[in-house]
Amino acid sequence: MSKPEASPIRELDVRPMLRSGEEPFQAIMDAVDALAPGESLRLVAPFRPVPLFSVMANRGFSASDRPLDDGDWEVVFSPVAGMQADAGLATGSSPAAVFWGDPVEELDLVDLEPPEPMVRILETLESMQPGDVLFALLAREPVFLFPELAKRQHEWAGNFDASGSAYRLLVRHGGGRAHV
């Protein structure tokens, strides 16, 4: 794996926190939030933090890890060029969307008044299988839909088109269902 060249790096050593029994997750997320655009994060941990890789991938960071001499691990999380800023995906979007398959359902919801687009998307998802992808065209960012998608474990990625008049949304079925 190649390391990012000449990009600024911040460091976070979570070993002291773990030794004192503290939960380092929030500190890691805070450090990520504090990164300037293009900045990488060098994390030092007493183990190889595998689950963190997917969390960071969802935030647009690739991981390159190597064991240190004393059994600890060093991971450098670097922003993937084009993944967030250039792809222009809305915050919260899953960057993995570029690897999703073709949508099995396509909905044009531009002419529907809120909350009808949300109703249609959730109804359609209910008839789909885990892993299936849905594409929807909307007139606006469906902010009330996102918490509902999250609760049903669906992933999504979305952004406005170049003219800013339509919102394009991809949802990947995550296996969840209506929960009440």
Added chain:
Amino acid sequence: MPMASLSRWTMSYFAAALAFLLAAEALAIAGIGYPAAGLAEPATLVLVHLVAIGWLSLAMAGALLQFVPVLVSRPLALPGLALPALFVLIAGLILLCAGFATLAGWIEAPLDLLPLGAGFLLAGFSLLGLMLVTTLLSARPITLFARFVLTGLACLAVTALSGATFTTLLSGRGGWLGTITLLPDGLPFHALLGLGGWLGLIAIGVSYRLFVMFMMAPEPPARRVRPVLLLASLGLALAFAGLAAPFAGIEPGAVWIAAALAVLILAGVFYGRDIHALYCTRRRKTLEINMLASIPAFVALGLGVALLPVAVLAHAGDGLIAALVFLIALGWLGGLTLAQLVKIVSFVTWLETYAPRLGRGPVPRVGDLVAMPRTGWWFLLYYGGIALAAAALAIETIDGFRATMALCLIGTAGLVAELIRIRRLSQIKAVDRPPAHERPRLLAARAEERRPVHVEAGSIAHPRA
């Protein structure tokens, strides 16, 4: 994440606001305040502040707590402050009104109640401002909509500070001002910043965004909306200058008020043109009750802004000016708020009740929660009362005003009952209602525990793999 969730205490803000509106209408019917008393007399000030702070400001605050996060796609900052802010604001308003009651000689109490109440109000509005400003600034870039709200909040700050300064004068503790006279010349500017800036400008900014959504109309281009904000800001800056002028030894006169008003009115004209365009270009042909009931509010705004500068320049009597301000405050702002409350409360109640159930089977539509056409009749009573009351004020008939305010009270009480019925899902067939323990509560949205889906915090710290 661009997630918006339900604002927990918005319904409590609305409930308090409506209670204050009913109280103000009842006091007006009882003959308290203008026209039975003078415009600047304590009895009138009680009524004015019940409407401006109790009704309009609390309703605006509740709506902003719900919609600012939605419109900037960011979660509400410091949501734990919402309920304390409400309590502090209510306490402040009651203390302030008790202070005015002392000033009027109705009760025996120290006049220090006035600055005390103002202090509470300042604190409450500061908490509110802190939540909203932090939320607005967390979204970059700062949108035009956010600028409307930020400018409005700046006006709120100046209104609250100037009001607090006035209370020190009224309570006889204005010595620190030396020879500077702020009253009564500062009053119109204080009212202009409160009604025009905090309540008016934000209502304008929010309505641009919400009406596009409610009527499925194309978004008006920024180059059309920006002049509205710029002109309004200029007018409000003039009002601010008028308030501050005595500190520079300048006495602002009627011309200064008229100048500020004229610029604000120009902004109102551009705004009216845009709203008219939104109605005309809407893709949703049938207007829902909230948009239908907003039309009389815009007529009231049109009448108010067209005639107010003429009345000020012509040194018309108190009656005409009071009638026009009444039209703007209770016709436009009050009517618009009531109309949109029906939509907001039904939408939020629907979301709270049915969003988790979507996909499992048929669910009612948002509009099904509202009893029609009955809700429309209440609006007719309310606006009929407003029109007649404004006419009664203009021709200065005290009994006429009191009688017509009874119509407003009946209309308002009817709408309050409808809003309660919406929260209780009364229009929904019993079989389509969720079990009782999952139904919306009247005053608070159900707090939801939300965990980000990709994150399993425990497994990161202690991976099994």
